[in-house]
Amino acid sequence: MPFQPIKFYQTGSFVVGNRLLSEDQRSVQSSQARTNSLTLGHRACQGCGEALGARYALDAAMRASGNQMVVANATGCLEVFTTPFPETSWQIPWIHSLFGNSAAVGTGIAAALRSKGKQDIRVVAQAGDGGTVDIGFGPLSGMFERNDDVLFICYDNEAYMNTGVQRSGATPPAARTATTDAVGPHPGEDFGKGKNLPLIAMAHEIPYVATATVAELRDLEYKVEKAMSFHGARYIHVLVPCPLGWGSAPSDTIRLSRMAKETGLFPVFEAEGGEVTSVSKIRHRLPVEEYLRPQRRYQHLFRPQPDTQTIGRIQAIADKNISRFGLLNGEPK
Amino acid sequence: MERPFAITLEVGSSRHNKTGTWRVERPVYVDRLPPCNDACPAGENIQGWLYHAESGDYESAWRKLMEDNPLPAVMGRVCYHPCQTACNRGKLDEEVGINSVEHFLGDLALDKGWMPETAAADTGRTALIIGAGPSGLSAAYHLRRLGHTVTIYEAGANPGGMMRYGIPKYRLPREVLDGEIRRIEAMGVEIVLNHKVNDLAAVLAEKRFDAVFLAIGAEIGKRAYVPAGESARILDAVSFLHSMEGQAPPLLGRRVAIYGGGNTAMDAARTAKRLGATDAVVVYRRTRDRMPAHDFEVEEAVEEGVEMRWLSTVKHADAGKLLLEKMTLDEKGMPTPTGEFEELEADSLILALGQEVDLELLRNVDGVVATDGVVQVDRNMMTGVPGLFAGGDMVPGERTVTVGIGHGKLAARNIDAWLRGTSFSKGGRPELADFDLLNTWYYSDAPQTVRAKLDVARRRSTFDEVVQGLDESNALFEARRCLSCGNCFECDNCYGVCPDNSVIKLGPGLRYEFDYDYCKGCGICAQECPCGAIKMVPESI
Numbered sequence: 083m084p085f086q087p088i089k090f091y092q093t094g095s096f097v098v099g100n101r102l103l104s105e106d107q108r109s110v111q112s113s114q115a116r117t118n119s120l121t122l123g124h125r126a127c128q129g130c131g132e133a134l135g136a137r138y139a140l141d142a143a144m145r146a147s148g149n150q151m152v153v154a155n156a157t158g159c160l161e162v163f164t165t166p167f168p169e170t171s172w173q174i175p176w177i178h179s180l181f182g183n184s185a186a187v188g189t190g191i192a193a194a195l196r197s198k199g200k201q202d203i204r205v206v207a208q209a210g211d212g213g214t215v216d217i218g219f220g221p222l223s224g225m226f227e228r229n230d231d232v233l234f235i236c237y238d239n240e241a242y243m244n245t246g247v248q249r250s251g252a253t254p255p256a257a258r259t260a261t262t263d264a265v266g267p268h269p270g271e272d273f274g275k276g277k278n279l280p281l282i283a284m285a286h287e288i289p290y291v292a293t294a295t296v297a298e299l300r301d302l303e304y305k306v307e308k309a310m311s312f313h314g315a316r317y318i319h320v321l322v323p324c325p326l327g328w329g330s331a332p333s334d335t336i337r338l339s340r341m342a343k344e345t346g347l348f349p350v351f352e353a354e355g356g357e358v359t360s361v362s363k364i365r366h367r368l369p370v371e372e373y374l375r376p377q378r379r380y381q382h383l384f385r386p387q388p389d390t391q392t393i394g395r396i397q398a399i400a401d402k403n404i405s406r407f408g409l410l411n412g413e414p415k
Numbered sequence: 416m417e418r419p420f421a422i423t424l425e426v427g428s429s430r431h432n433k434t435g436t437w438r439v440e441r442p443v444y445v446d447r448l449p450p451c452n453d454a455c456p457a458g459e460n461i462q463g464w465l466y467h468a469e470s471g472d473y474e475s476a477w478r479k480l481m482e483d484n485p486l487p488a489v490m491g492r493v494c495y496h497p498c499q500t501a502c503n504r505g506k507l508d509e510e511v512g513i514n515s516v517e518h519f520l521g522d523l524a525l526d527k528g529w530m531p532e533t534a535a536a537d538t539g540r541t542a543l544i545i546g547a548g549p550s551g552l553s554a555a556y557h558l559r560r561l562g563h564t565v566t567i568y569e570a571g572a573n574p575g576g577m578m579r580y581g582i583p584k585y586r587l588p589r590e591v592l593d594g595e596i597r598r599i600e601a602m603g604v605e606i607v608l609n610h611k612v613n614d615l616a617a618v619l620a621e622k623r624f625d626a627v628f629l630a631i632g633a634e635i636g637k638r639a640y641v642p643a644g645e646s647a648r649i650l651d652a653v654s655f656l657h658s659m660e661g662q663a664p665p666l667l668g669r670r671v672a673i674y675g676g677g678n679t680a681m682d683a684a685r686t687a688k689r690l691g692a693t694d695a696v697v698v699y700r701r702t703r704d705r706m707p708a709h710d711f712e713v714e715e716a717v718e719e720g721v722e723m724r725w726l727s728t729v730k731h732a733d734a735g736k737l738l739l740e741k742m743t744l745d746e747k748g749m750p751t752p753t754g755e756f757e758e759l760e761a762d763s764l765i766l767a768l769g770q771e772v773d774l775e776l777l778r779n780v781d782g783v784v785a786t787d788g789v790v791q792v793d794r795n796m797m798t799g800v801p802g803l804f805a806g807g808d809m810v811p812g813e814r815t816v817t818v819g820i821g822h823g824k825l826a827a828r829n830i831d832a833w834l835r836g837t838s839f840s841k842g843g844r845p846e847l848a849d850f851d852l853l854n855t856w857y858y859s860d861a862p863q864t865v866r867a868k869l870d871v872a873r874r875r876s877t878f879d880e881v882v883q884g885l886d887e888s889n890a891l892f893e894a895r896r897c898l899s900c901g902n903c904f905e906c907d908n909c910y911g912v913c914p915d916n917s918v919i920k921l922g923p924g925l926r927y928e929f930d931y932d933y934c935k936g937c938g939i940c941a942q943e944c945p946c947g948a949i950k951m952v953p954e955s956i
Contacts (some may be wrong), residue, residue, distance in 0.1 A: 094859035099907025123429035333938030
């Protein structure tokens with residue numbers, strides 16, 4: 083057997099940092115000099131996935147833009163827990179907007195910068211899933227269609243958590259929310275509803291679309307950096323578990339995002355010009371049941387007896403994602 | 416201060432909001448005891464030295480190793496590595512080849528001529544060690560490092576004890592052994608050879624030494640009564656292996672039978688094979704699963720063509736042949752004779768039935784208790800005589816080089832305390848780092864191609880001594896497979912995954928701190944710590 087040097091770093095690139103890697107190979111989050119776009123003292127719940135996702139994404143974007151960046155923020159949890167008047171947790175240029183118009187505000191900032199000739203300053207707009215897939219969808223679709231030079235990041239926690247966990251267009255089937263109670267013959271959110279915004283964004287054939295989770299930091303940072311290398315409309319959709327709305331243990335935030343990907347329920351991929359260019363493969367495939375069981379929003383599926391039929395329907399969604407995106411090793415893409 | 420209309424609060428950062436008050440549990444960094452360290456009879460900090468080897472800093476790794484064990488190149492060859500049996504990685508794919516990395520580090524140190532850290536300032540105290548085997552050498556090394564003057568009386572012509580006169584060369588090349596012993600001598604330990612102590616009481620009466628450590632081993636081969644014809648050739652394994660160090664190898668004949676089922680029986684059989692015996696047959700009373708020999712020794716022996724005759728005893732030995740009786744195991748697993756006999760052609764019979772301690776030198780010493788042929792010691796390794804310590808094969812315990820080295824270290828620390836008029840305590844035992852405490856998601860899988868290579872590397876290092884140890888790239892790879900169970904290895908995970916930025920990174924080698932002013936106690940850091948070095952502790956109210 084010919085000798086093949088193997089780079090093996092104990093933990094590979096799964097951990098945040100790694101003392102065995104050279105500085106330039108380490109993640110933004112492992113650096114003592116990271117921006118901490120979202121700083122101490124914010125009022126997010128214990129174990130908030132959104133607080134984590136926002137810091138991950140924006141710190142990476144700050145590095146990619148050479149700290150030349152403006153962020154427009156939609157109303158939602160992310161705004162409420164970071165900026166209760168008169169305090170702010172943001173350590174970056176940041177602008178408040180309404181629930182539905184952060185894409186439009188981003189577009190406006192980009193236009194203003196263009197007319198002032200400040201091409202080096204980049205624009206990021208961000209919102210939760212409500213502000214993205216429901217209320218803010220019109221402005222966002224317009225931003226895509228005009229190919230405005232804005233990176234839009236959606237932190238998807240799968241319901242309107244800030245106002246008391248009402249369903250959104252991103253709420254998954256069978257999940258209990260305040261407005262899709264676990265009662266009646268079909269408890270929780272109906273099957274067949276909701277929208278898949280990453281695919282809708284791809285249908286606009288914008289330069290770059292990607293999905294990510296807070297469980298895969300290196301992947302998320304890579305995608306933000308890649309998105310910043312393009313001009314025009316870009317979209318990143320980050321799954322961020324919400325311990326409050328999902329009824330999960332605060333310590334399980336990362337574990338659940340990892341499971342969402344490992345079951346196939348949340349496919350992690352990137353696309354350029356409407357075509358999927360790469361997918362993040364499943365490392366250790368899990369049945370959906372393992373992902374559903376620790377979440378109280380699905381507890382009606384397990385009590386008093388497991389609702390195998392409904393669990394089977396959710397498994398079918400995961401299986402479909404797996405074959406559609408080729409999520410298993412050995413499959414193309 | 417003047418504030419704008421309807422504004423009552425000062426404008427500021429959210430840092431005013433000390434979210435630490437929300438917390439009901441606090442994360443705490445801990446160092447847990449890795450299972451390898453827990454299992455090591457020599458008390459090595461294996462995780463500790465692998466940590467340095469992982470970054471390619473082999474000298475620091477070796478120095479860390481040398482804190483506990485002065486003979487890494489020897490141990491990397493002859494240790495039965497209980498550490499690997501305990502290794503958590505075994506539950507993931509395969510255990511880390513700790514022994515092979517130790518082998519590599521030991522050889523590298525000999526190669527580069529690294530010397531142990533110089534001894535502490537001289538204390539003016541003197542210690543005598545009787546026996547230059549693993550235990551005696553280990554005690555000498557540790558006592559010397561602690562600043563004492565050490566003399567060893569060795570009965571043999573060369574130091575090493577069973578490492579030289581019991582372990583065959585194909586498992587432990589003598590230049591390796593010599594190299595590591597020379598290093599101990601170079602620290603100022605005096606080894607007086609050909610100096611057999613026949614009467615310990617007389618030596619003690621001289622009062623030349625402030626403390627004495629007795630480590631004479633168990634060098635007498637146990638004899639069993641085997642009815643034999645006049646011309647039958649019967650040897651015992653200990654003397655047989657011992658004579659391999661002499662000028663002329665013993666004459667065995669073409670067909671050799673070995674009676675016994677321990678590691679010494681395997682060594683004798685494999686040595687006989689190497690001396691040119693066409694047949695080497697091990698005769699053992701019970702079955703393979705009850706054999707005291709280690710599995711891999713049996714496997715290696717079988718690979719080399721050693722034959723096994725299970726459930727058999729030797730009834731009578733004659734010139735050229737043995738009469739064997741078939742045995743059967745009763746319900747308790749005890750072998751009982753069946754009355755069926757068979758013949759085995761054998762030119763000589765080697766008895767490998769265990770070893771005994773020669774307690775002759777203790778006959779005039781009052782206060783030393785010997786039970787079942789071994790000297791009793793307290794938990795400080797001291798015998799009934801104040802200042803007289805004992806260890807190694809002559810005290811109760813498993814008889815391996817590693818255990819001997821461990822005894823030597825423990826005895827040295829107690830002798831040191833005794834000489835200083837204090838007492839030695841081992842300190843608290845940290846919580847064990849169980850597999851369940853790890854988050855193994857974060858460790859790289861060793862994919863198929865890698866594992867195949869790994870196997871080759873392992874086989875070369877652990878099973879086939881004829882072939883050299885690991886080369887640097889293999890050793891580095893193997894070291895990096897360590898999971899660092901229970902001990903922070905600065906992967907930055909806690910620093911990264913905290914949604915509240917409440918982990919402070921202190922910089923390389925300094926680890927991290929929690930900012931309890933802001934930590935909300937969500938527990939993500941503890942859950943996502945790969946090695947289980949964070950513990951959630953309830954807040955006091």
